[in-house]
Amino acid sequence: MLYEPYNHMKIYIESLGCVRNSVDSEVMAGHLEKADHAIVDDPSLADVIVVNTCGFISAASEEAVDVILAMAQLKKTGKLKRLIVTGCLAERYKNDNLDSIMPEVDAFLGTGAVNRIVNAVEDRSLEILALFPDPGGKKQIQGFPLPRKFKSITPAYIKISEGCKRKCTYCIIPKLRGTQRSRPVDEILTEVEEFIVKGSKEIALVAENTTDYGLDLKESANLENVLDKVAEKVKQLSEASILSSPWVRLLYTYPSTLSKEIIDTIIKSPDICSYFDVPVQHASSKILKRMGRGYLKDDLYELFRLIRIQDPNAALRTTIITGFPGESEEDFNDLLRFVEDIKFDHLGVFTYSDSDDLKSHAFDNHVPQDIADKRHDIIMEKQAQISYNINLKHIGKIFKVLVEEKFDKGVYLGRTWFQAPEVDGLTFIYGFDLEIGAFVDVKITESYEYDIAGEVV
Numbered sequence: 001m002l003y004e005p006y007n008h009m010k011i012y013i014e015s016l017g018c019v020r021n022s023v024d025s026e027v028m029a030g031h032l033e034k035a036d037h038a039i040v041d042d043p044s045l046a047d048v049i050v051v052n053t054c055g056f057i058s059a060a061s062e063e064a065v066d067v068i069l070a071m072a073q074l075k076k077t078g079k080l081k082r083l084i085v086t087g088c089l090a091e092r093y094k095n096d097n098l099d100s101i102m103p104e105v106d107a108f109l110g111t112g113a114v115n116r117i118v119n120a121v122e123d124r125s126l127e128i129l130a131l132f133p134d135p136g137g138k139k140q141i142q143g144f145p146l147p148r149k150f151k152s153i154t155p156a157y158i159k160i161s162e163g164c165k166r167k168c169t170y171c172i173i174p175k176l177r178g179t180q181r182s183r184p185v186d187e188i189l190t191e192v193e194e195f196i197v198k199g200s201k202e203i204a205l206v207a208e209n210t211t212d213y214g215l216d217l218k219e220s221a222n223l224e225n226v227l228d229k230v231a232e233k234v235k236q237l238s239e240a241s242i243l244s245s246p247w248v249r250l251l252y253t254y255p256s257t258l259s260k261e262i263i264d265t266i267i268k269s270p271d272i273c274s275y276f277d278v279p280v281q282h283a284s285s286k287i288l289k290r291m292g293r294g295y296l297k298d299d300l301y302e303l304f305r306l307i308r309i310q311d312p313n314a315a316l317r318t319t320i321i322t323g324f325p326g327e328s329e330e331d332f333n334d335l336l337r338f339v340e341d342i343k344f345d346h347l348g349v350f351t352y353s354d355s356d357d358l359k360s361h362a363f364d365n366h367v368p369q370d371i372a373d374k375r376h377d378i379i380m381e382k383q384a385q386i387s388y389n390i391n392l393k394h395i396g397k398i399f400k401v402l403v404e405e406k407f408d409k410g411v412y413l414g415r416t417w418f419q420a421p422e423v424d425g426l427t428f429i430y431g432f433d434l435e436i437g438a439f440v441d442v443k444i445t446e447s448y449e450y451d452i453a454g455e456v457v
Contacts, residue, residue: 009037009081009121012046014071016064017054019157019251019422020206021087023148025052028086028117030147035118039149043074048082048121053089056172057353064089065102072104082106084120086113088176091135092357099128111135111177136163136178154402154437155202155249155421156195160188160226164208165215166254168281169292169359170324170352173208180208180216185226189233195246196237201402201437202247203230204421210250211257224265231269238271244439247402247417248272255280255303256295267311273417274311278303279319283338284331287324290363297334304342315418317346322379323372324352325363332375339382345390346424347383351376384449387425391447398457401427401442403434414442416452424450431456 011032015025028050029039040046049071053064064085074080084107090098091110098108106128107120112135123129150156163178164171192203205226207213214221230248238245248271253262255278266272282288285296307314320335339347351372354361401414412429419425428451429442444454 009047010040010045011037011048011050011121012040012043013050013052014043014067015052016067017052017056017060017088019204020159020208021052021054022151023157023159023206024087024111024114025050026148026151027114028052029149029151031115031117032121033149034147035122037118037121043071043080044078046074046078046080048084049074049080050084050086050117050121053085053087055087055089055092055176057350058355059353061089061092068102068105075104082121084109084117086117086120087111091132091176092172094130094132099130107131134178135176136174136181150195150198153195153198153200154246154404155204156192156200156246157204157206158188158191158195159183159207160205160210160213160223161207161216165212166209166294167292167359169290169363170321172355172358175357177208180212182213182215182217182221185221185229188226189229192230192233193237196234199437200246201244201439202249202421203234204249204251205230206251209252209254209257211253211259211262215257222261224261227262227265227269227272231271234271245271249275249420251277251420253278255293255300258303260306263307263310267314274314275317275418275420276307276314277317277420281319281321282324282327282331282335283320284327284334287327287331287335290326290360291321291324292359297338300338301341315345316342317348317420317424318344319348319350320379321350321352322375323367323369325354325360325367326365327352327367327372327375336379336382339379339386343386343390344383345387345418346420347379347387348423349376349379349383388447388449391425391449391452394444394452395447396444398441398443399427399454400439401429401454403429403436403438403440405436406434414440426451428453429456430454 013025015022054060083105085105086109090108108130110132112133113131116131161182163180164174165180213223283297399416403412403414405413407413412434414427414429441457442454444452446453
């Protein structure tokens with residue numbers, strides 16, 4: 001059988017999981033366009049489909065498998081010649097004979113092989129291609145300069161580091177992404193400038209743990225320095241144009257490295273959102289020790305007390321896990337009381353997801369799923385009340401809102417500075433002829449459990 005060269009191909013990329021995965025997908029798209037391939041938005045038109053997977057928890061792995069099998073059907077009904085699976089699912093199960101489990105797939109790439117995507121697309125052999133270089137190697141996964149094709153410039157997600165140095169007992173990320181590698185400040189600033197010049201209205205700095213930035217670098221580098229320089233860059237570029245200054249938002253901070261200096265840096269800058277995304281995972285000291293988090297309940301209370309003292313109006317967001325092995329009723333009550341005391345503006349709850357490749361799998365006293373689910377629902381019900389009461393206080397106030405989508409005639413969807421993209425509530429905007437991607441002033445007239453609504457001033 002004669003095989004055609006795989007060049008000038010139409011390629012569709014399906015990106016699953018977190019925004020860090022989305023950045024990898026944009027980098028792969030950039031590599032492919034640079035190699036003279038075309039990125040398409042419709043999988044039925046694609047010669048090659050890339051599924052960039054998440055494998056963090058079992059639900060994410062199951063979703064990835066479903067998507068892969070659905071895309072594989074296009075080999076029968078469409079023009080699909082090649083199906084490639086990349087990312088965390090491929091990395092996590094690379095030793096499990098993936099080629100025999102999913103024979104529909106023509107190539108598997110681990111998290112350390114993002115820059116090898118062109119090889120996978122253009123491979124002409126009959127054999128399944130499998131590339132799993134060390135994800136924790138010295139070479140940055142992103143590399144620089146980035147041949148990045150932006151799917152969206154607002155929000156602009158910029159990785160400031162890759163990988164994780166932590167050893168949380170429930171987490172597989174260090175195995176999937178390698179140990180922490182912080183990017184040089186000048187690379188981050190160059191990417192920030194690129195987004196702003198293109199018109200981005202929100203810069204979101206991301207990493208596995210953003211406040212761990214620089215801990216792996218020999219030279220003196222810390223997150224305060226990065227934030228200061230990013231804010232300075234935003235100010236310079238905004239003053240040189242008539243464009244509104246974009247928001248700068250810091251996501252995925254780690255409680256024990258979210259220092260007073262970082263908090264002060266965020267609060268003092270008018271261009272950095274006073275928004276603190278701090279995944280705590282639990283509030284029982286016993287469970288936190290079992291999780292390997294490196295802090296205790298009192299440390300968390302002190303951290304959020306400090307933030308509230310520095311800025312009483314700061315927005316707080318967290319995520320927590322119910323049903324972790326060994327979680328007693330007393331431990332759960334500690335967690336529930338903590339949620340009631342802190343009153344987070346935004347909170348996400350997950351039930352513990354077990355797997356035999358996690359350290360926590362070997363722990364005793366696993367919590368039955370129905371109890372973990374019940375505790376999840378109790379927390380969510382409590383948070384709904386807290387969120388509604390917080391939103392009630394916004395009525396009558398005027399906020400700058402970023403217009404993101406037209407929802408209906410005279411109704412648009414947008415976000416305020418205290419609403420992060422994709423994970424928090426929305427602001428419904430009543431108005432006409434609004435520009436998507438622009439800021440407008442909105443007076444809040446209605447509040448709901450997670451969303452607010454108002455009229456353009």
